[in-house]
Amino acid sequence: MECVFAEAEARRRQLASQFAAHVTDGFLQFIRAPDDLYPDLNFTDRRRTFNDPAHRVTWRTKQVMDFAFLFSYCQPLSEFYMVLEDDIITSHYYLTAIRDFIHMHRGHDWVGLKFTQFMIIGNLVRSATLPRLVQLMLLFREEQPVDFIMSHFLSMMVDAPGPPTRRVPSLFNHIGRRSSLANKTQKLVDRSFRPxxxxxxxxxxxxxxxxxxxxxxxxxxxxxxxxxxxxxxxxxxxxxxxxxxxxxxxxxxxxxxxxxxxxxxxxxxxxxxxxxxxxxxxxxxxxxxxxxxxxxxx
Structure with a gap:
């Protein structure tokens, strides 16, 4: 664990030096969850859903807690929040597309806007809804993966009738193959990402x-x-x-x-x-x- 923290600290120092101006004005922020955030993650003798082994349930439960902490931290920072990861590629003018899509839905009581076909990557929500999403995550952190929880949340909140909330083609695609779960290869690809x-x-x-x-x-x-x-x-x-x-x-x-x-x-x-x-x-x-x-x- 100390090795992981040392690697993260080295990465933080590198980015803080490379993007010093953005760090100074608050555009780029680094956060680390406190150790006492995580409950007991030993699932050896506890109920496990989806017939997952204990180590996988531990990994996905920690991931839910990671997102819950991140959402709670980011909630007061902006009007909207979008879920992205560091192993994606973007289309040209993706910011223009996002702004235009939000503007297109002005006056429409939407819950979430989707910019990929993935369950969580590329989802945009109003930051005001994040506390309720965090509550759902904490409630079902041991039963559901984080992308399932977010998908359930968006469907339960129910968009009002209006324009499509999924933009096509997608603005982001996942290119990472290495998962944070040991010995797991990630093969997610968005086939609609065809600029x-x-x-x-x-x-x-x-x-x-x-x-x-x-x-x-x-x-x-x-x-x-x-x-x-x-x-x-x-x-x-x-x-x-x-x-x-x-x-x-x-x-x-x-x-x-x-x-x-x-x-x-x-x-x-x-x-x-x-x-x-x-x-x-x-x-x-x-x-x-x-x-x-x-x-x-x-």
Whole structure:
């Protein structure tokens, strides 16, 4: 145990030196749980769930206590809390995607937002709910693994009806293979972590992105307009939006792309609305991977 603490202290010193400015302003913090936090973890002669051996129940119970301590410490630090680990990779513009997804749910009484398909990694909750989650963890620490407890908590709290709370594609993927449990190999991989290549790497001007097409599998229209990974995937509906004063700029070519330029000549008074129209004769799904609006300098 002393060896583990010595290794952790050496790592803390290294990070504190490497990121001294962030440590000074409080952006980066190091914490260690007190030894008396953990109850008796000897499960040799006690009830064990999932037919797990005693050493595995000990490991997962300690993990639940670790998370409970971490959640309790972080609760007053911010409005939201997201569960991440140190052996993941991220997509480009993942912070933009998270902010946009939270903004999309403004006015929606959601409990948790998911940014991966994992049970715990990539879950975002309001920090105000963490005390109740910690209570559930302490109550079932010996019976359930931590990811099961968090999944149960989110399902029991029940989201109000509203937009999908799972963002696709995922913003994070797990790449670590070494588990903290001895002789355990971790093979978790998020198959939905497939960033769609972007042709333009720039932020579009603010706009409301709406559609009368039904999104498929959670692929919302706003994802094609965002700089973050994502695409719109939808099916035609029977009713169609009625608009007026539209000017055809261009049509999609065989490659599936359209590039409308020199709009100041076609639209000398500027563009207020932009519509992508799909033929009513189309019977399948439609995927739009990117919408880029590049403002001309004045």
């Amino acid at each position: 769609v290549p972007r042709r333009f790497h720039q932020r579009n001007p603010p706009a409301d992105v709406v559609t009368n097409m039904k999104p498929h599998a959670g692929h919302l229209a706003a994802y094609a307009y965002s700089a973050a990974p994502g695409l719109f995937w939808g099916a035609l509906l029977a009713d169609r939006a009625e608009c007026s004063d539209w000017t055809l700029l261009d049509e999609f070519g065989p490659s599936g792309a359209v590039d409308a330029q020199a709009l100041e000549r076609l639209m000398p008074f500027g563009v207020q609305c932009l519509r992508v129209e799909v033929s009513p004769n189309h019977t399948g799904l439609v995927a739009i991977t990117e919408i880029a609006l590049i403002e001309e300098p004045p």
